[in-house]
Amino acid sequence: MAKVLMKGNEAIALAAIKGGVDAFYGYPITPQNEVPEYLSKHLLANGKVFLQSESEVSAINMVYGAAGAGARVMTSSSSPGIALKQEGISYIAAAELPCLIVSVMRGGPGLGGIQPSQADYYQATRGGGNGDYSLIVYAPETIQEMVDTIKESFDIADYYRNPVMVLVDGLIGQMMESVDFDKPVKERFLPEKDWATTGTANHPGRRNVANSLEIDPVALEQKNIRLQEKYKLIKKNETRYEMVNFEEEPEYVIVAYGTMARICRSAIEMLAKDGINVGMIRPISILPFPDEAFDEIPKKAKGILCAELSMGQMLDDVLISNNGRHKVGFFGRSGGMVPDPEEIVDAIKNFSERVVK
Amino acid sequence: MAETTVKYEKTKGLTDKPLSYCPGCTHGIVHKLVGEALVDLDILDKAIGVASVGCSVFSYEFFNCDAQQAPHGRACAEATGIKRVLPDNIVFTYQGDGDLASIGIAETIHAANRGENITVIFVNNAIYGMTGGQMAPTSLKGQKTTTSQDGRDTDWTGNPIKISEMLATIEGVAYIERVSVHDPKHYLKAKKAIKKAFQYQKEKKGFTLIEVVSTCPVNWGMKPVDAMKWLSKEMIPVFPLGVYKDKGDNHES
Amino acid sequence: MPKGITYFDHEKCKGCGLCVEYCPQNILYQDKKTLNESGYNIVSVSEPDKCIGCAFCAMMCPDSVIKVEVIK
Incomplete structure (x- = not known):
């Protein structure tokens, strides 16, 4: 495919399809609405899952469920909507499940406005969810870079079993640029998702459980230490500038x-x-x-x-x-x-x- | 020695892990019924359970199948996420009344409205058990809890919410029955209902929910046997047992 | 001659007494002298010969402690 002129939000959607997304769950919010609109047409037409949820809270938990079941899954939203998703994001990070969250920032605080902003840097990097978790957050500058990042982000999420966020502002979402969707993505060895909850018929003798609860403080501390080691590895391998x-x-x-x-x-x-x-x-x-x-x-x-x-x-x-x-x-x-x-x-x-x- | 046959033994639908519930809590009985239904219908190895938050938070350790553990109230959303990508698996949630009828009521109603082909096991014991006996949306009028110490004042806090009645009005619902497990007769009825709900899911009929009126002896401040009697005398008049919706074999309500 | 035989996994019993309550033959009792590892009074059968093998005790046991066999 040669370069095409495309609006940022639609490019997010097409890039996700190129990245092999199986399912999208989301809730309408300006300025990212072209993402679900585009996906609603193109995912369903190709036998994939698109579902508009009743709230952002519900959408992120649908993402949790599908990610746990082994699907390539994503959601997209904007500032107040991402705020609502923070609970689920913490659980997904804690359960070590891969997914893509696209955040198209608008002005805040509160309901704020709908014009472009970068006021959700804290929200993306510090998170509003509880606990010592960490996302991998990319903030591309052009539509081309955003498309390349989104395509690769599914692999990165799968590789580290960690949610990835792609953070842009409403300007990138709304503007048009020419973009090439077929640039190759870095090859990574991605092991089978043998941890996915697909029913024990698919992995006899072993129950798979997606879970973030660890009631024993010794075990929970050990889990946090292990997570920090993963985040260090991510820093070493995936830092980009x-x-x-x-x-x-x-x-x-x-x-x-x-x-x-x-x-x-x-x-x-x-x-x-x-x-x-x-x-x-x-x-x-x-x-x-x-x-x-x-x-x-x-x-x-x-x-x-x-x-x-x-x-x-x-x-x-x-x-x-x-x-x-x-x-x-x-x-x-x-x-x-x-x-x-x-x-x-x-x-x-x-x-x-x-x-x- | 005379020949014998096994009339009853622990279902293979549950793991060997001892249940974390208090003595005499009906959660254990409901767990057995779920496990038995999954075994009887030969769907245990296709099943994915979604545990909720509350006393049944550890249920992912007890059901002998794959499982996910959901944030408080979000079990139906999580189950939706699973079922949509694995439509041929059997997906169920196991939720209490705080989880389902309070914080998770939106997720529950919309899953029902979409006709999500999942089964919801709703354990209603009219109280928040795990957190120490606070008032639930299902608490009875005048019921004493740690946050309604003079008894639930319905003028101030509303009346016990009736989930089965509410959800029965929704088109996407295939089957809703309210059951109880307070004696062997009702145990057998509940067993039939839970099995039927999973059977409907197998047949892709839509959303199924079984509300099980249950006890919480510790937080009610009663002996298990007395709790069963209180359930029968006080709860069932407020939460009448029976089938609230059944699309039946012909998908008609 | 009993019609049924009950087996108790005493260590998993929490002594809730539901089996005792629902036994139609009234042949189960909580042994106040015997505690299991968890400190619960275990349940025993007073008159095994009277067991009719109905399994009500097992059905009502929340912890799946009881196994019931019927004699052919």
């Missing part, structure tokens, strides 16, 4: 992801024309966060600007990763307001006014 404009030592370094990274690319070009060399660390995985990228920031750099479509959430990870080495400043817009590159240019030029720590 891009270093932009680091060929010559940058004077300043911007840290931005998703839509904000696109805006910052333009700002970096504008700043270069003004003789200011600015680099960018673009986390592609925001969980695990690419803290090793910060080791590549030149000692002489004058500062790091964290730029987000929020009031400062990734900023925490930037401060931790920087570990006091450089001055850190912040630029953020919120509520669905998307800045012009000029605003980033201005923030770099007046960096001292932006310094947080």
